[in-house]
Amino acid sequence: MVKPDGVQRALVGEVIRRFESKGFILVGLKMMQVSRELAEKHYEVHKERPFFGSLVEFIISAPVVAMVWEGDGVVSAARKIIGATNPLSAEPGTIRGDYGVNIGRNLIHGSDALETAAREISLWFSNDELANWEPTIKPWLYE
Ligand code: DAT
Numbered sequence: 001m002v003k004p005d006g007v008q009r010a011l012v013g014e015v016i017r018r019f020e021s022k023g024f025i026l027v028g029l030k031m032m033q034v035s036r037e038l039a040e041k042h043y044e045v046h047k048e049r050p051f052f053g054s055l056v057e058f059i060i061s062a063p064v065v066a067m068v069w070e071g072d073g074v075v076s077a078a079r080k081i082i083g084a085t086n087p088l089s090a091e092p093g094t095i096r097g098d099y100g101v102n103i104g105r106n107l108i109h110g111s112d113a114l115e116t117a118a119r120e121i122s123l124w125f126s127n128d129e130l131a132n133w134e135p136t137i138k139p140w141l142y143e
């Protein structure tokens with residue numbers, strides 16, 4: 001999910017480009033203004049953390065772009081493409097490493113495990129918002 005700062009900074013295309021050119025397959029995409037309820041549910045694991053309140057306020061402060069990507073190892077690969085939570089520690093070449101400086105403005109969210117991804121996809125998307133398709137170039141990406 002491209003967070004409000006990524007959308008405001010016109011980095012949506014850059015984020016999509018990185019995942020597309022890696023070889024992952026886009027199956028869901030929407031811009032949305034997140035409700036407080038969805039933001040709180042999404043970040044439920046962090047509800048006791050001191051930053052929870054400001055994190056929720058930030059996520060609902062402006063539109064985000066939610067996406068679902070498919071492909072071999074996509075969850076762990078996406079975390080690597082995204083980079084460390086704190087952009088100052090994130091390696092150059094990662095999204096956060098290249099574009100961010102502040103942990104509260106780290107541009108993008110990525111699911112951290114398969115089970116989390118399943119939970120988050122069902123939280124953010126209905127089934128009819130997800131495309132079931134195979135790019136014709138798939139044999140050139142996957143053996
Ligand atoms: P990630 O987004 O890399 O999965 P996380 O799940 O630990 O990181 O935290 C969720 C978000 O909360 C993170 O993207 C930014 C914010 N956050 C995390 N730790 C923070 C901290 N110490 N201070 C302020 N915001 C923090």
Ligand code: MG
Nearest residue numbers: 109110111112
């Ligand atoms: Mg996380």
